[in-house]
Amino acid sequence: MNKVTAAFAAIAWLATLALAFVIGRETVSSHAPDPLPSPIASAAAAAPTPRPSPTPTPTASPTPSYPRYSSTIPSAFRGRWDEIVSDGCAEREARFNLLAATMFNFEVEQNVSRVKLYSPTEIDIEVTGYDDDKNQYNDTWSLKLIDGGKTLTGRKAGASNFRKCPRHTAS
Known part of the structure; x- marks a missing residue:
């Protein structure tokens, strides 16, 4: 220099x-x-510092957040539900028959538009149906499971309780 x-x-x-x-x-x-500066020090300063490799973190299954929406009724709610189940609900229509995308209230068929899940045991089912005059209507059913999922009831106080109809085979 x-x-x-x-x-x-x-x-x-x-x-x-x-x-x-x-x-x-x-x-x-x-x-x-x-x-x-010496050429060795300059080369060392110009070299990038290697990044430490990230430590893998164990992946836990994510906890679902609520409220959230679904296009189908959760499987825990599906089935035939009635106030009286001692006869197995075999000879009559159950009060509710909840399928994945269809809900029956006695014989009235209603298509599930959307399900709002508040928790694994509380939902609102938004449905579309038709009355006797073929007029379309929209309704919301607020339901929850109690008694370890054995009883279906409304989310409001004083609602009726419905038990799941046992599976039966046709004779």
Whole structure:
């Protein structure tokens, strides 16, 4: 390195110190570049620092968040439900028959539009159906499971309770 280059490096270093002093920063002498850097130090400074490899984290199954929506009735709610199940619901229509995308309230068929899940045991079923005059209507059924999923009831206080009809075979 010639004397002119060394002089410019020294002036730059002093200017950096003066600037740091003027703006109230810490002295940068420990951070100032070496006026005569060696080629080995320059190559080491230019080389990128390798990143540590990320530690794999165990993947836990995500806990579903509520409320959320579904296009079908959850399987825990599906089945035939009635207030009286001692006869097995065999000779009559059950009060509710809940399928994946269809709901029957006695004989009235209603198509499931959307299901809002509040928890694994509480839902609102939005349905579309037709009355006796073929007029379309929309309705919402607010239901919940109690007694470990053995009883279906409304989400409002004082609602009737329905038990799941046992499976039966035709004779």
